[in-house]
Amino acid sequence: MMMILGIPAPLLFGQLMLGVVNGAFYALLSLGLAIIFGMLNIVNFAHGALFMLGAFTSWGLLNYAGIGYWWALLLAPLIVGAFGVVLERLFISKLYKLDHLYGLLLTFGIALILEGLVRNYYGSSGLPYRIPAELQGAQDLGFMIMPNYRGWVVLAALVMCLITWIVIEKTSIGAKLRAATENAPLVQSFGINVPRMITLTYGAGVALAAFAGVLAAPIYSVNPGMGANFIIVVFAVVVIGGMGSILGSIITGFGLGIVEGLTRVFYPEGSATVIFVVMVIVLLARPAGLFGRAH
Amino acid sequence: MMGFSRPQNIAFWVMVAAIMIAPAILYPVFLMKVMCFALFACAFNLLIGYVGLGSFGHAAFFGMGAYITAHTAKVWGLTPELAILAGGTVAAGLGLVFGWLAIRRQGIYFAMITLALAQMNYFLCTQWEFTGGEDGIQGVPRGYLFGIISLKSDLAMYGVVAVIFVAGFLLIHRIVHSPFGQVLKAIRENEPRATSLGYRVDDYKLMVFVLSAAIAGIAGGLKSLVFGIATLTDVNFPMSGEVILMALLGGMGTIFGPVVGAAIVIAMQNYLAPFGAWVTVTQGVVFVVCVLAFRRGLVGELAARRRLSL
Numbered sequence: 016m017m018m019i020l021g022i023p024a025p026l027l028f029g030q031l032m033l034g035v036v037n038g039a040f041y042a043l044l045s046l047g048l049a050i051i052f053g054m055l056n057i058v059n060f061a062h063g064a065l066f067m068l069g070a071f072t073s074w075g076l077l078n079y080a081g082i083g084y085w086w087a088l089l090l091a092p093l094i095v096g097a098f099g100v101v102l103e104r105l106f107i108s109k110l111y112k113l114d115h116l117y118g119l120l121l122t123f124g125i126a127l128i129l130e131g132l133v134r135n136y137y138g139s140s141g142l143p144y145r146i147p148a149e150l151q152g153a154q155d156l157g158f159m160i161m162p163n164y165r166g167w168v169v170l171a172a173l174v175m176c177l178i179t180w181i182v183i184e185k186t187s188i189g190a191k192l193r194a195a196t197e198n199a200p201l202v203q204s205f206g207i208n209v210p211r212m213i214t215l216t217y218g219a220g221v222a223l224a225a226f227a228g229v230l231a232a233p234i235y236s237v238n239p240g241m242g243a244n245f246i247i248v249v250f251a252v253v254v255i256g257g258m259g260s261i262l263g264s265i266i267t268g269f270g271l272g273i274v275e276g277l278t279r280v281f282y283p284e285g286s287a288t289v290i291f292v293v294m295v296i297v298l299l300a301r302p303a304g305l306f307g308r309a310h
Numbered sequence: 311m312m313g314f315s316r317p318q319n320i321a322f323w324v325m326v327a328a329i330m331i332a333p334a335i336l337y338p339v340f341l342m343k344v345m346c347f348a349l350f351a352c353a354f355n356l357l358i359g360y361v362g363l364g365s366f367g368h369a370a371f372f373g374m375g376a377y378i379t380a381h382t383a384k385v386w387g388l389t390p391e392l393a394i395l396a397g398g399t400v401a402a403g404l405g406l407v408f409g410w411l412a413i414r415r416q417g418i419y420f421a422m423i424t425l426a427l428a429q430m431n432y433f434l435c436t437q438w439e440f441t442g443g444e445d446g447i448q449g450v451p452r453g454y455l456f457g458i459i460s461l462k463s464d465l466a467m468y469g470v471v472a473v474i475f476v477a478g479f480l481l482i483h484r485i486v487h488s489p490f491g492q493v494l495k496a497i498r499e500n501e502p503r504a505t506s507l508g509y510r511v512d513d514y515k516l517m518v519f520v521l522s523a524a525i526a527g528i529a530g531g532l533k534s535l536v537f538g539i540a541t542l543t544d545v546n547f548p549m550s551g552e553v554i555l556m557a558l559l560g561g562m563g564t565i566f567g568p569v570v571g572a573a574i575v576i577a578m579q580n581y582l583a584p585f586g587a588w589v590t591v592t593q594g595v596v597f598v599v600c601v602l603a604f605r606r607g608l609v610g611e612l613a614a615r616r617r618l619s620l
Contacts, residue, residue: 058418109602115418116364117601120558123551124597131590247547251426254419284437291430295411298423302414 027280028159034276035269036165036234039172040227042268044249046179047223049258053196054216057107057118063246064126065221069095069228070237071133074144084147084233088171091229092222099221103214126243133239141236168230175226176265183261192216251294256306263306313487317618321566329472338464339536344576345475346533351556351568352482353525358554359563360486361518362498366421367408367428368526368553371401373435373545375527380447380540381440390453390461390470394531401527402520404431409519413512416501425550432545446541450534461535471532478525483565485521494518555593558600561607566620570609 019027044062051059059065072094073087082090102125110117150164183189195202195209203209228242235241256267271290279286297305314322332341350372357363379397382388388396412423435441442448452461461467485491496504497511505511534540543549552575560571575593582589604611613620 052418058422106598106602113605116358116421117605119364119366119418119421120554121598121601123554124594124601127551127590127594127597129594131587131592131594134587134590243547247425247429250422251429254415254422254426287433287436288430291426291433294423294426298411298414 022280025159030276030280031273032159032161032165032276034272034274034279035169036272037275038269038272039169040231040245040268041249041252041272042176042265043172043223043227043230044245045252045256045264045268046176046261047220047227048249048253049261049264050179050183050223051217051220052258054192054213055103055107055111055118056115057110057122058115058250059217059220060119060122060246061102061125061129062122062220062224062249063242063244064129065095065099065242066224066228066231066245067133067237067239067242068098068129069225070144070232070235070241071137071228072225073229073232074142074237077144084229088226088229092225095225095228096218096222100214100218102221103217107217108210108214126246130239130243137239139239141238141241144232144237146233164233168234171230172227175223179223180261180265248290251290255290255294255297255304257304259304260306267305314483315619317616318565318620321620325566325569326476329476333465333468338468340576340580342464342468342471342536343533344573345471346529346536347553347556347576348569348572349475349478349532350526350529351553351560351572352479352565353522353529354553355557355562355564355568356482356485356518356522356525358557359567360491360498361494361515363413363515363519364421364554365412365424365519365522366550366554367424367426367431368522369545369547369549370408370428370431371405371523371526372530372533372549372553373540373542374404374431375401375530376534376540376544377435377441377447377530378527379531380450380534383453383535384447384450385440388453389457390455390535393453394474394528394535397531397534398524398528401530402524404527405520405523406516408523409516413515413519425547428545428550429547432542432547435542435545441540441542444542446539446543447534448539450538450540452535452538467536471536474528474532478528479565479569482525485518486565490514490517552593555597557607559596559607561610561613561620564607564609564613564620567607567609571607574608 018024044066048059048062051057069091072091073084076082076087076090106121106125107118110121146164150167153160153162154166183192191202191207192212195207195212199209231241252267252271255271256263258264271293274293275286275289278289350368354365354368357365375397378400379393382396383390383393408424408427411427412420415423436443452467454460455470459466461470493504493509493514496507496509497514501511530544533544556571556575557568558571559574560569561567578592579589582592600607606614609620
């Protein structure tokens, strides 16, 4: 068996793979948070709950409507994204003139409601969601065995991140979005409907979270607390990367997933805390975050 | 008295009278729980209400206070007042570290950093041996106050909790209305201006953060003596959420608001307990309603309508 630094290679690469998969979720979630924060100036605490809702929606589509994984991958983000649009119109839009803190408090309340409701109807134990038939099995890569589904998750997350980056940086919609982030009144004076853009941005950010939720459904058991576990780590990721940069969110997300995976190999006791330790180091060395701009 | 305005003075004596009469009507353990959490909420309010620092990780200080008090009372055999003091001291130390890190960033980032640091503390608590992991520290003895007075009876314990709560409440009021407190309010209203007036804003923030952490730790320590238990629930994130809810519902930036908020939230938990997760849903709804409809909270609204300062 091949050994690297005294660790069997399959173990090392296996954990590294797990780290990259976690990193994919960190990247997708922190990307959504960054887009929403840029446009709405709100830190969406409900992001974890909406991620969970994405997973539950795919479970519901399968068990109530017989709609499988591939359609769920498209439909669940649309459904949850539409729900996000409703949330924004009904509640969040009332807060734009207030201190940022109220946005955090409101979305935290929404997260509690969503998690509480799901817990009431489906319990806390978690529901199974099968890996789609096409992605079952694993590939023997020689140095490690890679489950197909995990490879797919990383690939899908990367593609989604790339699409988001292209839309924001390279299209005219993205240009308007970036302009509105910098100076909304000016963009509005050109006749662009900024409030509608804000609403749709929230919907898109939420849809990203739901997309991540569908990807996560077969890996983690679908349970009401799955989002809450993620969101606090994602907040640390966001503090480390700064919310100013799209590419920064993606790189930080994947990078920290890998760091976490490696920690699980070399110092398992530290794997739950390593991202927070990195956050502390970054705060000491570069208080504005790795990709952040100092205010 | 103590720089209270007239309405505050009346409200204060009403509160003291209520504390003295209530055990005759209501279950003393429930009332002690309310007072522990009221003190916790007042400590949290000191930060968010008077300096504008929204900490989302206050469970760390409350829970650490509970663990240290429980450990020193049970394993080291300290008397209750020393055990509580130890809990408050360790919480203050933790507050010093958290505060020192978190004040490097402002606003929303401050909230996220305190949340992340508290979560790290939670994970450490699941691994440390002295916390007892999932079991927590159970069977903590209430002991003998000053080594003489037994706190075994609920009424004796009630007296201790009441005295510490009122003392903590007055201390916070004193801090807010001192020259130090005026600088804190200046920071809340306009931080750059406070800086330009020559105040070392970060020093003030750090000092009040440590004070708030210490009082939260004392509240946690008291709670662990009342119930004889300190567990992971005390350091976990939902506890931070609850204290935010108490301050928000009662009224952030009012002296009495957190007390009222704590009483309502604890009562809600008690009466809704049989309905399981509906407690969470109700709390979420209260959050949403408070933020959208009355941001000043119950006491804050009352004060604004009657043009009082409470």
